[in-house]
Every structure is written in structure tokens, then in C-alpha cells.
Amino acid sequence: MTYPWSLILCLLFVYLLIVIYLFAGKRVSFLYDGKASTVALAIVLVFLLIFGLVRQDGRPDGLWGALGFTDMAGSPVFAAVLLCFAGMTLLRAIENIHHFSLRRFPMAFSHIALSVILLAGVFGKGDKQYLTATVQEGERVGMAADETGKQRPLPFQLGLKDFSMEEYSPRLMLANASTGARIPGYLTLTEDFTSGTLGDWEITVEEFLPMAGRLADSLDYQPMQHVGAEPAALVSAVHRTTGKRVKGWVGADSFLFGKAVLPLDGEQALVMPRPMAKSYLSEVEIVLPNGKVRSADITVNHPLSVGSWKIYQSAYDMSKGRWSTVSILDCVRDPWYGVVQVGLWMLMLAALGMIMFAGGIKKKAE
Amino acid sequence: MNWNTFTWIAIATSLLWIVGAVVSTRSRRRGPAVAISLAGSLLFLTFIIGLWMTLGRPPMRTMGETRLWYSLFLSLTGIFIYARWGYKWILPFGAMMAVMFVCINVFKPEIHDRAMMPALQSIWFVPHVTVYMFAYALMGAVTLFAIYLWIRSSRKEVQPEEMQVCDALVRMGWGFLTLGMVMGALWAKQAWGDYWAWDPKETWAAITWVGYLLYMHLRPRLKDNRKAFGLLIFCFILLQMCWWGVNYLPAAQDLSIHTY
Numbered sequence: 068m069t070y071p072w073s074l075i076l077c078l079l080f081v082y083l084l085i086v087i088y089l090f091a092g093k094r095v096s097f098l099y100d101g102k103a104s105t106v107a108l109a110i111v112l113v114f115l116l117i118f119g120l121v122r123q124d125g126r127p128d129g130l131w132g133a134l135g136f137t138d139m140a141g142s143p144v145f146a147a148v149l150l151c152f153a154g155m156t157l158l159r160a161i162e163n164i165h166h167f168s169l170r171r172f173p174m175a176f177s178h179i180a181l182s183v184i185l186l187a188g189v190f191g192k193g194d195k196q197y198l199t200a201t202v203q204e205g206e207r208v209g210m211a212a213d214e215t216g217k218q219r220p221l222p223f224q225l226g227l228k229d230f231s232m233e234e235y236s237p238r239l240m241l242a243n244a245s246t247g248a249r250i251p252g253y254l255t256l257t258e259d260f261t262s263g264t265l266g267d268w269e270i271t272v273e274e275f276l277p278m279a280g281r282l283a284d285s286l287d288y289q290p291m292q293h294v295g296a297e298p299a300a301l302v303s304a305v306h307r308t309t310g311k312r313v314k315g316w317v318g319a320d321s322f323l324f325g326k327a328v329l330p331l332d333g334e335q336a337l338v339m340p341r342p343m344a345k346s347y348l349s350e351v352e353i354v355l356p357n358g359k360v361r362s363a364d365i366t367v368n369h370p371l372s373v374g375s376w377k378i379y380q381s382a383y384d385m386s387k388g389r390w391s392t393v394s395i396l397d398c399v400r401d402p403w404y405g406v407v408q409v410g411l412w413m414l415m416l417a418a419l420g421m422i423m424f425a426g427g428i429k430k431k432a433e
Numbered sequence: 434m435n436w437n438t439f440t441w442i443a444i445a446t447s448l449l450w451i452v453g454a455v456v457s458t459r460s461r462r463r464g465p466a467v468a469i470s471l472a473g474s475l476l477f478l479t480f481i482i483g484l485w486m487t488l489g490r491p492p493m494r495t496m497g498e499t500r501l502w503y504s505l506f507l508s509l510t511g512i513f514i515y516a517r518w519g520y521k522w523i524l525p526f527g528a529m530m531a532v533m534f535v536c537i538n539v540f541k542p543e544i545h546d547r548a549m550m551p552a553l554q555s556i557w558f559v560p561h562v563t564v565y566m567f568a569y570a571l572m573g574a575v576t577l578f579a580i581y582l583w584i585r586s587s588r589k590e591v592q593p594e595e596m597q598v599c600d601a602l603v604r605m606g607w608g609f610l611t612l613g614m615v616m617g618a619l620w621a622k623q624a625w626g627d628y629w630a631w632d633p634k635e636t637w638a639a640i641t642w643v644g645y646l647l648y649m650h651l652r653p654r655l656k657d658n659r660k661a662f663g664l665l666i667f668c669f670i671l672l673q674m675c676w677w678g679v680n681y682l683p684a685a686q687d688l689s690i691h692t693y
Contacts, residue, residue: 112640122685140631368624411615414611418612421611422604422612
């Protein structure tokens with residue numbers, strides 16, 4: 068269901084409930100009184116528990132699959148439950164507005180906010196567009212993939228001028244030699260790091276290269292300002308009890324030069340995981356339908372607004388890490404979010420009121 | 434200030450909390466017990482702030498770090514309830530819980546990571562985690578209170594005022610849960626473009642939230658207090674699922690972005 072039907076149906080739903088409340092009055096209070104609320108909340112809780120306990124992998128087999136509960140977010144039954152719950156909350160909200168009392172504003176605000184959020188969530192679901200654009204450096208795209216992978220047109224062209232990444236310092240870790248599973252504990256490598264302990268091993272770094280690579284016929288790393296360069300270190304490890312000594316290169320995984328793991332004994336090896344991303348940034352240009360070109364930077368938590376769309380930094384080519392020349396950007400259009408936002412801030416106010424006047428009933432009883 | 438100094442701070446803090454709790458059971462005046470316990474909490478807060486400065490990021494990322502906040506808020510909640518209502522059991526119970534979480538951190542420290550992934554670098558990170566930990570602490574306190582009242586009910590009838598304390602704490606805790614959830618939604622919209630994505634952690638946050646909402650709606654109609662206590666304990670189990678149980682839940686494996 069998409070605009071304008073989503074909006075029309077939503078308004079009709081709200082109108083219908085207002086009419087029912089105004090004209091049927093107390094005869095329909097069983098729909099939203101305290102008893103009904105507890106029953107509705109219990110039903111929602113049961114559905115949410117199923118949602119939380121059944122693996123949401125969308126598999127159609129088994130009892131839960133046949134009922135559609137392995138994809139609860141897309142289940143019409145769950146949507147119907149939420150809609151009924153929203154309707155009941157709305158009736159309660161209408162009653163709260165009708166008999167408004169400042170003392171009970173946290174409750175009234177909670178009901179109004181929750182019904183606004185639920186109604187916008189249920190009716191606005193179809194209007195939301197969530198498209199993923201995969202853009203190469205130096206290229207522009209005008210299409211992006213929807214959730215099913217189908218390419219959809221964007222109302223603008225999205226070009227990637229540059230993708231860059233800042234990383235944390237690399238680490239040395241122990242790993243299980245046969246499974247590769249990393250063992251908790253690490254040493255952070257910086258220019259001034261010399262030695263430290265990992266498990267039973269005394270680790271001494273003899274040479275640290277923040278940007279390194281190696282030639283095809285060599286096991287040794289050398290400094291390299293080259294695409295694919297990753298940190299590497301020449302390390303010696305001494306076992307604290309047996310005194311066994313091992314020396315060799317450990318290097319982070321590079322898409323070009325591979326990785327270097329230092330076997331310590333039959334059980335453990337010294338590894339250098341690829342440094343974690345600290346931040347990554349896409350320098351983009353947006354070509355609008357009128358031909359205007361706009362440049363901007365997009366980072367995680369700092370989306371770019373283009374008309375009614377927002378562009379989010381989502382991911383990059385993980386196999387290349389900092390050398391990725393691809394940026395994955397999510398383009399989202401969510402016309403109902405403004406309504407949801409009103410509901411969310413209202414719910415925040417209600418919560419603050421609830422905290423401030425939590426002991427209110429006690430005072431009254433006294 | 435780092436995890437190496439934590440053991441000493443933990444010992445000093447625990448001693449202050451325990452002494453405060455003992456004094457609260459012996460003394461008629463609330464002031465001394467509140468002052469001693471508060472000194473423990475302030476020392477603990479000093480460690481958290483010091484750790485924050487050493488790490489260069491808020492200590493809220495790993496399970497061990499969130500336990501620090503939980504211990505702090507649990508102690509503060511206990512002190513608040515004692516100062517406000519004067520229940521003699523709350524400081525011993527609150528101190529016991531807070532010390533238990535401190536001990537877990539001493540004996541089983543999680544790997545404390547200096548790195549913070551880009552999505553966590555947001556103005557919402559600190560308030561989101563802090564209010565959640567406060568909510569968890571309040572709900573922990575009300576659960577302890579419910580268990581205490583339930584056990585005591587065979588000897589002494591539960592007073593209406595005591596049930597009102599339960600309700601007030603739940604309302605306060607639910608308010609904090611709501612703040613945490615709404616902040617999470619606003620943050621998620623900013624980071625991923627979606628305010629609610631039914632991530633397993635989100636689903637369990639909703640379950641917990643609805644559970645306590647059910648309590649609040651059901652309470653006026655419940656004549657048997659034991660049912661209320663039972664529901665409070667059930668809700669706290671749901672809360673535990675949300676906090677850490679979801680990490681071990683087969684249904685949620687590899688599906689959650691809230692992994693720590």
C-alpha cells in the first residue's frame with residue numbers, strides 16, 4: 068500500500084475511531100478500558116516473544132515457517148495485531164484528550180505518542196524506500212538495489228569522488244593454530260611499542276612497518292607506499308616456561324600481499340588482524356535532475372539530505388579494507404518519518420513525566 | 434586510571450558500600466549510612482571518569498564496561514530509595530548486587546577494547562547506554578523489593594504503601610527504558626536510516642518494555658500481590674534476555690548488530 072492510499076486509509080482509520088468514540092461513547096468502552104488494554108498488551112507480548120525466540124531467517128518450513136512467523140516483521144498477522152493495538156491505543160488517546168488532566172499528562176502523552184508511532188509504522192511501511200547504491204570511485208550511478216536486489220531508479224545521480232578510511236593501530240593476538248579462532252587479549256602496535264605479553268609468550272617487536280608489502284618470491288616484508296599495503300611486524304616470541312623462541316614476520320591480511328601468521332607451537336600462532344576502521348568517508352557528488360551538481364562528504368552517523376532523500380554511509384569493499392575503491396551508500400526515502408519523529412519526541416516527554424511524577428499516586432494516597 | 438587499578442578501587446568501594454549497608458541496619462538515623470554509601474559510589478564514579486579519560490572514549494562498549502554503570506546506578510538507586518523511604522533492607526540488598534557485579538568484573542573481566550566502531554561514535558551513545566543502565570538498576574531494585582515482600586508476606590502482610598513503592602519504581606524504570614529506546618530509535622535513524630529494524634536486541638527491548646507496560650496496566654486490577662511479584666520477576670527475566678541473554682540465544686546468533 069503506497070501513497071496516496073496509505074495516507075487516505077490512515078486518516079479514515081483515525082476518523083472512524085474518533086466517530087466511534089464520539090457516537091458510541093461508553094457502549095464501546097470495553098474496546099479500550101483497562102481490561103482490554105491488559106488483554107491487548109498480553110497478546111502483543113506473546114507475539115513479541117515468538118518474534119524474539121523464533122529465528123527470523125524467513126524459512127517457510129516447520130510450524131513457525133508455515134505460520135509466517137520466521138519473518139515476523141513481514142507477517143500480515145503481526146501487522147494486524149499491531150494495527151488492532153494501535154487502534155485501541157488511539158481510542159485510549161482520544162479519551163485522554165477528551166478528558167485531559169495535567170496530572171495524567173505522562174499517560175496521555177504515552178498513548179498519543181504510541182498510537183502515532185504505530186499508525187505511521189503500519190500505514191507508512193509501503194511508502195518507505197530503502198535502496199542500496201554501490202558506487203565505484205570516479206563513477207556515477209542513477210540506480211540502486213532494493214531489498215530484493217532489484218535495481219530501482221534514483222531521482223538523482225550519485226557519484227563517488229573518493230573513498231577514504233582512518234584505521235585504529237594494528238594489534239597482535241594469539242590464535243588457535245588449527246581453527247584460527249582468536250584468543251582474547253591483544254597488544255596494540257604503535258611506533259614506540261617494543262614488548263609485551265600475550266598468554267604464555269613474551270613478545271618483542273624488532274621492526275614495525277605501518278605500511279608494508281612483500282614481493283611475490285619473498286617472505287619478508289618491506290616498507291611500501293603502495294595499494295594493498297598493510298601493517299606488518301618482525302616479531303620474536305619467547306615462551307615463559309619452556310623458553311622456546313620463535314622469530315618471524317606477522318602481517319595483516321592484504322588483498323594483494325596476503326597475510327603472514329607466525330606459528331608458535333602446535334597449538335597457537337601469532338596473528339595480526341586487519342586494523343579496525345575508525346572512520347570512513349565518501350566524498351560524493353550529487354547531480355540533480357536540473358543539472359546542478361552538489362558536492363558533499365558522507366560518514367557514518369552523518370547522512371546527507373537530498374530533497375526528501377537521505378544518503379547514509381553503509382559499507383565498503385570489505386575484502387580491500389582501507390584500499391576499497393567502492394562505497395556502499397544507502398539511499399532512504401521515508402516520508403512518514405516526520406510523523407514518527409513527533410511521536411518519538413512526545414514519547415520522550417511522556418517518559419520524562421513518568422520519571423518525575425513516578426511517586427504521584429503515593430502522595431495522593433497519603 | 435585503568436583496569437589494573439580497578440581491583441583496588443573495587444575493594445575500597447565494596448567496603449564502603451558494605452559498611453554503609455551494615456550501618457543502615459544498625460543506625461536509626463539515615464544520614465551516616467547514606468554518606469558512607471554515597472562515598473563508595475563517588476569513588477566508583479571517579480574510577481569510571483578516569484577510565485573514560487584513559488580510554489579516550491566512553492566506557493560503555495563492552496559487557497564489563499556496562500556492568501560498571503550498572504553497579505554505580507544500582508548503588509545510587511539503593512541510596513535514593515533508602516534516603517527517601519528508609520527501608521532497612523534496600524542498602525544491604527543493593528550493596529550485595531552492586532558488589533556482585535564489581536566482583537564479576539574483577540574475576541572475569543571482558544576484553545576491554547580501546548577501539549570504537551564508527552557507528553558508535555554518536556552523541557546518542559552515552560545517553561542511550563546510561564539511561565538503559567539506570568533503568569536496569571531501577572528494575573533490579575524493584576525485583577529485589579518484590580522478592581523480599583513475597584518472602585516476607587508469610588510473616589507480615591504487604592502494606593499498600595509498599596506496593597506503591599513497587600509501582601513508583603516500575604514507573605520510573607519504565608520511563609528510563611522508554612528514554613533509552615527512543616534515543617536508540619533516533620540514533621538508529623541517524624546511523625542506518627531506519628528507526629526500528631527488528632534487530633534481536635530491539636525485539637527484546639520491545640518485549641521488556643511491553644512486559645513492564647503490562648504490569649502497569651494490570652496492577653490496579655490485581656488483588657493478589659503475589660501475581661504482581663511474579664510478573665515483576667518474569668519481566669526482570671525478560672530484561673536479562675535483552676541485556677545479555679540475547680547474545681547466547683540461538684534464534685539471534687549472527688543476526689544482531691548489538692554484539693559486545
